[in-house]
Structure formats: structure tokens, C-alpha cells
Amino acid sequence: MxxxxxxxxxxxxxxxxxxxxxxxxxxxxxxxxxxxxxxxxxxxxxxxxxxxxxxxxxxxxxxxxxxxxxxxxxxxxxxxxxxxxxxxxxxxxxxxxxxxxxxxxxxxxxxxxxxxxxxxxxxxxxxxxxxxxxxxxxxxxxxxxxxxxxxxxxxxxxxxxxxxxxxxxxxxxxxxELAAQGGVIYRSDIAKELGLDMTRVKTIQDLEPILYAVKEKRPDMIPLFLRQGDTFNAHYFAQTDALGDATIPCVILKDQDSTKVVKTSELDRYKETLKMTRDYMKKGFINKDAATTSLGTGDALKAGNVFMIVSPLKPGKDAEMANGINLQGKLKQIEMTAKTVSTGxxxxxxxxxxxxxxxxxxxxxxxxxxxxxxxxxxxxxxxxxxxxxxxxxxxxxxxxxxxxxxxxxxxxxxxxxxxxxxxxxxxxxxxxxxxxxxxxxxxSPGLGFTFNAEPVKTEVAALVNVGKEYDPALDTGSVDPEKTLPKYTEKLKAAGLDKIQAEKQKQLDAFLASKTQDRR
Structure with a gap:
């Protein structure tokens, strides 16, 4: 206590x-x-x-x-x-x-x-x-x-x-910096060359005409580079709070007030993002090797054939990254989520x-x-x-x-x-x-709480392996979510997802109760 x-x-x-x-x-x-x-x-x-x-x-x-x-x-x-x-x-x-x-x-x-x-x-x-x-x-x-x-x-x-x-x-x-925000970083020199109006971009959907224009006018470039960990379902973009470790399933939403621990795979925002990402992959906007590439986002931009990446943002992240990859003055960022603070x-x-x-x-x-x-x-x-x-x-x-x-x-x-x-x-x-x-x-309503995985470490180990099998392909749009997500969900459940969800909820409830007691 x-x-x-x-x-x-x-x-x-x-x-x-x-x-x-x-x-x-x-x-x-x-x-x-x-x-x-x-x-x-x-x-x-x-x-x-x-x-x-x-x-x-x-x-x-x-x-x-x-x-x-x-x-x-x-x-x-x-x-x-x-x-x-x-x-x-x-x-x-x-x-x-x-x-x-x-x-x-x-x-x-x-x-x-x-x-x-x-x-x-x-x-x-x-x-x-x-x-x-x-x-x-x-x-x-x-x-x-x-x-x-x-x-x-x-x-x-x-x-x-x-x-x-x-x-x-x-x-x-x-x-x-302590707060987190998701968004994209793009080649501002290319956007200027193509006459793209980036000020209209507020959501993932708003990216479609931009990415289409890059694909049509600069066929030598990859419009959107994704890799495992840097996708529209990354924790910083999806605004999920894993309560201590993003590799352990079950989250709360840090941009909302609910303290109910939910399965990531059941979130509407997760499912919708999978569909949009799959659509972008099918339209040729995303690098085909997104699920397996060993290239980091910075190195991808440095190579010179990438227009845009997904990234966690902070003030001046574009300029900081540009200096690191010799693209000074050629990168800009667009903030696309709320600023949030979680224990993560x-x-x-x-x-x-x-x-x-x-x-x-x-x-x-x-x-x-x-x-x-x-x-x-x-x-x-x-x-x-x-x-x-x-x-x-x-x-x-x-x-x-x-x-x-x-x-x-x-x-x-x-x-x-x-x-x-x-x-x-x-x-x-x-x-x-x-x-x-x-x-x-x-x-985040879970700010200050860190999940102790010890009581369910066997289930955690199994679920981490299931995630490694399915997450890269799903999050990068490399597979059809309508066919693959049900299989993923079934494997998660078999590996002990419900037990982890219950344990996370139990520990979070105890933490929140202790906060209420201390305020009295």
C-alpha cells in the first residue's frame, strides 16, 4: 500500500x-x-x-x-x-x-x-x-x-x-519529452515538386489522394513505408495503453476515460485501421516487403526512394530526423493524434x-x-x-x-x-x-500503473509468440484481415488471452482503488 x-x-x-x-x-x-x-x-x-x-x-x-x-x-x-x-x-x-x-x-x-x-x-x-x-x-x-x-x-x-x-x-x-503523439513524416521537397496540399491531411483516410499522386507522378518512389512497429496500429498512433509493456495483449485507450481492459483485436479502431492499411497495400501505396523488411524508417528515408513514414512525434522530430539522415530542410511532420501521457x-x-x-x-x-x-x-x-x-x-x-x-x-x-x-x-x-x-x-486513466506479468508469465510468453506470427502481416496490410483476423483471435484465446485480460483488470482495479482511498 x-x-x-x-x-x-x-x-x-x-x-x-x-x-x-x-x-x-x-x-x-x-x-x-x-x-x-x-x-x-x-x-x-x-x-x-x-x-x-x-x-x-x-x-x-x-x-x-x-x-x-x-x-x-x-x-x-x-x-x-x-x-x-x-x-x-x-x-x-x-x-x-x-x-x-x-x-x-x-x-x-x-x-x-x-x-x-x-x-x-x-x-x-x-x-x-x-x-x-x-x-x-x-x-x-x-x-x-x-x-x-x-x-x-x-x-x-x-x-x-x-x-x-x-x-x-x-x-x-x-x-x-513525456507526452506522445502519432503522425507521419514526409519529404516536403517532393510534396512541393508535385504541388501536394499537405495541410488537408488530418486522418489516415486523408492520405489516400496524396499517396495516389506520389505513386502516379513519381513511380520511382514508395509512397508509404511501413515496417513492423511503425504502422497505423502502433501504440503511439492507435492511442492504446498496454499498462506497462506493449508486447503483452489487452489495453485501455489512453485518449479516453474508461478503465475497462479490452482485447486489442476487438477494438473498432484496430479493425478499421487494418482494413484501410490493407486497401493501401492493394493499391500499391505501401512497400511490398513491409511485414519482413529489416530496414528502419530513418534508413528508408535516407535511401531516397521513400516519400512518407509513420512515426511517433514530438516538437521538431522532422528536423531532428533530417539531420540524422542528411536530409536537412527536406522533411516535415503532420500530427494526427491527440497528445497523451501514459506510464508507457x-x-x-x-x-x-x-x-x-x-x-x-x-x-x-x-x-x-x-x-x-x-x-x-x-x-x-x-x-x-x-x-x-x-x-x-x-x-x-x-x-x-x-x-x-x-x-x-x-x-x-x-x-x-x-x-x-x-x-x-x-x-x-x-x-x-x-x-x-x-x-x-x-x-491516460492508467497513468502510474505498471502491470506485473509474473502471475501469467506462461500465457504471456505464448501470446508474444502468437503476436510475432500474425502482427507484422496484419498491421502492414500484407494479408486480408477478414480472413486472417479470425484465425489470430482464435490462437490468442487458445494461448490464454482471457486469463491475461482478467489479471490486468484485477491489478488495475486494485491500483485505482488505492488511489481513491488515498484521496479520502
Missing amino acids: KAWRRNVIVLFAFFLFFTLTLTGCGGDNGSMNEAGGPSKGDSQSAMGQKSYKLKMVYPGSPQPDQAKVEEALNKILQPKINATIELMPIDWGQWDNKSNLMIASREKFDILFTAQWNGHAVNVSKGAFLPLNDDGLDKYGNLLKKYGQGVLDTLSPMFLEGAKINGKNYAVPTNK ETAGSMLGISTTSDDPVRAMMFINLLHTDKELNNLLNFGIEGVHYRKVSDNIIKATDATKNYSPGASWMFGNQFLNYIWDTEDPQKWDKFKEFNKDAKK
Whole structure:
């Protein structure tokens, strides 16, 4: 009960002090010492041990100058925590398969990107991550408290509270925007060339004449690129709140007020979207390999033959993406859903420490530096100053001829995004707009609640496999939903969907009841 009450207090206080929190995070003064490193005692403790190579695994394309950036990172890390870093990006299209294999085979690595929409709770139930705020964790103790004080000082408590599973944090959230919104990002230069009026686009249906025009006038281009996870039924577009992990079926709708847990496959909006997507596929608007492609959306745009992608949006997402794929000034975004906040957003981008790590302390120290050390943070995200970018002012940077050699476009994954430089092609008020973006977002009725999958972990494992079999083809319009959806529904039910739905409802009702009691 105490844990529930703490959640409620944090939720109540969060929207009052979140702006102040972000303001405090916007500078470079959140570190534990002037250099932004761990405390003197922790640093000395690390220096007294053998140097350690950290392995960090995350989704993204390997960069041509990755080795050069690693060398520069190591020059910072060696004197601070007596460690070096090996960056291990995995292409988005291979991410799920390869990262899951690494977890299943107990491969040794230290830090792994994780998120509620990417199986975080499921992987926690598999023992993939260490609990970071557990006082009784073997010889390490409370890693966050002992070696992550900079995280605790700069990150809003809402992120950590919202990312907990059964009272424990198994990963550290990125300090970034909190609200979520779905929409599309498109090639504005192509739209101008073809005379397309994009201001009329408000819904999925409104896209049809636009996509038709692109198909007819630019047959060399794919009008709409879809891939598993980035479709009109993605959680950020469909506005579904999976209550902690988007890979576990049964949701509530975060843009509405009902707290009834429902089956995703029975939602009207889900069925209607499947039909529209199938229609677009049959009309040749969507890439034929949508269900199986290993290409990420950014790389698809970068290839030059894609007009539009589906994407989660935030202020300046178009400009941020354009800089990452060398399409500066050629991308625009269209917001097509309401702005919402759910527990899923607090856990939408995190770094966890693997239970196979040989040095969780050094891994926690590194994550802490990403939240506090401006030089390290920007080096990882943008590369080497004077090579991959040049400074226009303290916080504004411009591209160079070598920007293309190190441009991971992954700043939303690593540490404290409010330490990031801003490209000269972006809005200089970007971080202020992030704060405004959060202010009037609709709060999910399940905000603050995280489902504990332990009581139904067998059913969850079975249902995740069923989802992998059917979701990619259905969500991308690659199969006829009228024929395939009944089979999918039948398999979900046989795997234990009703049991998961009942357990989610039971836990959510208990959470909501505790909130009501605390208000009395």
C-alpha cells in the first residue's frame, strides 16, 4: 500500500514541478561534481580496480566513424571511471531477433536499450536485467543510490516511478519529452515538386489522394513505408495503453476515460485501421516487403526512394530526423493524434544493465555520466567536435562534410536529452517547446500503473509468440484481415488471452482503488 501511495503522490506532484525539473536539466550543472563524473570516492574505487571494457547494445545502424568516436569516448571514460566502451549497434530490422537471442543465450554484455513497447516487462520476467534500486542486490547493493546519484538529481521522479515493475527499476529512463503523439513524416521537397496540399491531411483516410499522386507522378518512389512497429496500429498512433509493456495483449485507450481492459483485436479502431492499411497495400501505396523488411524508417528515408513514414512525434522530430539522415530542410511532420501521457511514455526509452555483466557498478557509472556529463553525452550522440560538427554557439551546432560518417540519430535513447546540442536547422527553442508539449497532454486513466506479468508469465510468453506470427502481416496490410483476423483471435484465446485480460483488470482495479482511498 505504501508503494501505491508513493506512486499517487508522485503523480499528483509531477505536473506541478515537471517544468521546473526540465529547466534544471537543461544546463550542465546536474552532475555530481564539476566534471560531471561520479563522486570522488566512487571514482577512486573504480581507479583502484582493473580497467573494464563496457559493451553497450542498442538499435541503430553502425556508423563509418564509430571506432574514432569510441576512441574519443574512452579518453573521457578512462580517467573518470577507469573503463572503455564498445558500441554495439544492431540494425533496427534485426533488433528484436538479435537482442532476444543475446538475452536467451546469456551472452555477456553490460548495457542494453529497452522500452515498454519493446518487451521490457517480458525480458524482466526472463531475468535479463538487474534491479537497480534493490538494497539487497548481492554485493552491489542499490546501484542507483550508490552510483547513479546524478540520475536521481536530474531525472523527474515520474520517470523512475512510472518505469517500476513490482516496485523495482530494471532500467534507467532517458530524460526526454513525456507526452506522445502519432503522425507521419514526409519529404516536403517532393510534396512541393508535385504541388501536394499537405495541410488537408488530418486522418489516415486523408492520405489516400496524396499517396495516389506520389505513386502516379513519381513511380520511382514508395509512397508509404511501413515496417513492423511503425504502422497505423502502433501504440503511439492507435492511442492504446498496454499498462506497462506493449508486447503483452489487452489495453485501455489512453485518449479516453474508461478503465475497462479490452482485447486489442476487438477494438473498432484496430479493425478499421487494418482494413484501410490493407486497401493501401492493394493499391500499391505501401512497400511490398513491409511485414519482413529489416530496414528502419530513418534508413528508408535516407535511401531516397521513400516519400512518407509513420512515426511517433514530438516538437521538431522532422528536423531532428533530417539531420540524422542528411536530409536537412527536406522533411516535415503532420500530427494526427491527440497528445497523451501514459506510464508507457515514462518507460519508452531506457538503458538496462544485463544480468550477464561482469561489472554492473561500472555500467551504472557510465549510465550516470550520460545523464550528467555534457561532453560525453554529445560526443556519443553527435561525434567529434570539429570533425562531425562545428559549434555555432555554446549549444548550437552545424553539419560538416563528415557529419554523414557519424550520425546515429539516437539522442532519444541515451541519458539526458536536455544536455544535447541543437542543430542550426532545428528550432533554437526546442527544449522550451518540449516543456510546452507536455503541459496539456491528455493523461491516460492508467497513468502510474505498471502491470506485473509474473502471475501469467506462461500465457504471456505464448501470446508474444502468437503476436510475432500474425502482427507484422496484419498491421502492414500484407494479408486480408477478414480472413486472417479470425484465425489470430482464435490462437490468442487458445494461448490464454482471457486469463491475461482478467489479471490486468484485477491489478488495475486494485491500483485505482488505492488511489481513491488515498484521496479520502
